[in-house]
């Protein structure tokens with residue numbers, strides 16, 4: 229087990245959301261969008277621009293700024 | 303009449319269901335945020351009429367953006383008799399989050415478990431009976447797109463209206479929070495409210511602004527909330543967590559989804575269209591091919607027919623009128639004004655239809671969200687939000703829905719910029735103008751010219767966006783989060799239906815607002831009595847002559863062009879209608895085209911196209927700006943600044959072109 233910010237994960241890597249840093253509003257919004265503590269995330273694209281990920285069957289694009297604040301345990 | 307509201311996450315199929323229930327034809331598209339307004343329709347069932355309300359999609363009742371506010375307000379204040387919660391079966395966990403919030407409110411809710419076809423093909427195994435039992439809510443499986451399960455859904459919803467108050471097992475938020483809720487409830491006791499005290503307590507702990515506002519007068523509760531201090535934000539997130547735990551327990555025993563999902567077709571397509579090098583070129587190619595095909599199909603294959611009909615109609619009508627000894631003034635109205643003016647617009651129906659057909663396909667496949675994705679980098683560099691791009695593409699159809707769709711932008715600054723630049727996206731009503739000038743001067747390169755015009759619109763929009771974000775609306779733009787829905791095969795029927803809807807709208811405008819403009823201008827053209835209609839000596843000609851010098855530096859300083867531009871502010875099609883009218887009716891065939899060839903040089907034609915692309919948006923757009931910004935100042939700004947941009951652009955093109963000897 230190792231903790232990493234989402235933005236450092238490569239394509240096809242998988243992790244579970246451990247915590248989200250940042251202000252409460254953003255945190256809550258992300259939780260409500262399904263990016264909650266404990267949710268499994270697979271990275272589908274991470275090169276330039278927003279990341280693309282799969283969160284419990286749902287495909288989402290997520291800005292890099294946010295991905296920097298989401299800590300996954302791998 | 304009883305009201306049934308459709309509530310659910312974005313893109314879960316609410317509007318598709320709404321259309322199936324009411325037989326309406328509201329806009330459906332495969333990206334989140336299609337519906338941004340409340341829409342109502344009627345359902346007849348067993349001799350009763352029910353009011354069905356379609357709402358914008360929302361992930362929670364937290365209301366982060368304008369469209370979510372619309373949904374929230376209706377759920378909380380609209381007093382629906384039953385809520386149909388549309389849940390996407392392929393993503394039950396996240397979708398049920400909103401359900402838990404509905405339960406907390408004590409809403410009478412039933413679940414339409416939609417997209418069952420996709421859940422099946424993804425091998426998601428759902429025990430509906432059990433799910434329903436665990437939740438304490440009826441669950442009806444549906445496939446809205448194929449109208450499956452609709453009858454049982456209606457049956458259940460109607461049954462539910464008459465059922466007595468419904469009680470769910472309350473969610474446990476953990477010892478501490480449950481105690482807080484309990485305490486606040488006690489403090490609330492006695493004060494009569496339209497909502498369950500339980501819900502008020504939860505929302506107060508969640509920091510819901512509206513609820514806190516309402517509680518302002520209640521000293522005790524306020525004191526209590528203040529005493530929580532730091533714990534408050536901790537509780538807020540804890541509540542969210544607990545809701546997910548609750549959901550987790552419910553779906554644990556009723557939903558089984560394969561863990562390691564293989565790469566889907568959607569993933570494969572996305573690898574190509576979102577590729578870091580290919581993304582933007584692919585978008586450009588899609589646009590280019592659409593315009594080229596629009597031109598080939600709409601003009602070469604279909605265009606001739608309508609034009610032929612209108613010519614025949616004109617010839618036939620003038621023949622009859624002449625034998626009836628119709629007075630000249632009436633002749634000039636019917637032949638030049640109605641047939642020449644309105645007809646000049648109607649000629650383009652086939653092209654408009656094909657354009658809308660392609661836009662419809664673009665919206666239904668799911669590519670829209672990807673276009674926003676690939677443009678995000680560029681948009682961000684300009685200080686704009688990636689989602690702005692979706693409102694821009696919607697603006698290609700018409701700027702009114704384009705501006706409406708900016709509601710999905712959470713940040714006020716992002717939204718204002720998106721709203722202000724939308725009119726540079728060339729709408730369907732401006733299309734006929736380009737087509738007339740293309741037929742007159744660039745008939746061999748129609749597709750390319752169209753592509754360049756639309757491209758120029760995008761570029762000007764982006765440049766203005768950059769300027770706004772550096773001046774009027776400084777500050778960070780909000781984060782980019784967007785769902786990328788799976789690609790779906792557009793249903794031919796719904797694309798055609800949507801297209802027909804828009805074509806019909808276009809025809810109606812031709813018959814109403816364009817007809818009125820033509821009539822008004824015709825009246826101006828026959829005064830002072832005795833002048834040759836549509837001559838420079840007429841009142842119309844004189845007004846135009848006064849305006850004309852403004853446009854002289856742009857190369858089209860004729861009274862005809864000036865009048866047409868001003869008429870275009872009523873509705874953009876009027877530009878063509880007026881040109882058709884003042885340059886003689888359609889009775890003599892291609893007169894408009896050849897008149898334009900004489901009145902404009904090719905360079906002046908380009909500069910005129912730049913002007914019509916960019917200048918003041920039409921009255922309907924200005925009205926929408928007024929409604930959305932609630933500010934006369936911004937509305938005036940929206941009328942003036944594009945005019946200046948358009949004028950400067952046109953003058954620039956003409957002057958530089960002249961120097962280069964074009």
Ligand SMILES: Nc1nc2c(ncn2[C@@H]2O[C@H](COP(=O)(O)OP(=O)(O)OP(=O)(O)O)[C@@H](O)[C@H]2O)c(=O)[nH]1
Nearest residue numbers: 312313314315316317318335336337359417445446
């Ligand atoms: N496969 C499948 N597709 C569906 C079903 N229901 C709706 N769709 C498609 O899902 C997409 C979204 O449908 P909409 O009805 O626009 O969704 P909405 O919930 O109104 O979306 P917003 O207005 O953006 O909140 C469209 O492409 C529909 O054709 C279904 O049962 N099965």
Ligand SMILES: [Mg+2]
Nearest residue numbers: 316317336337
């Ligand atoms: Mg909708």
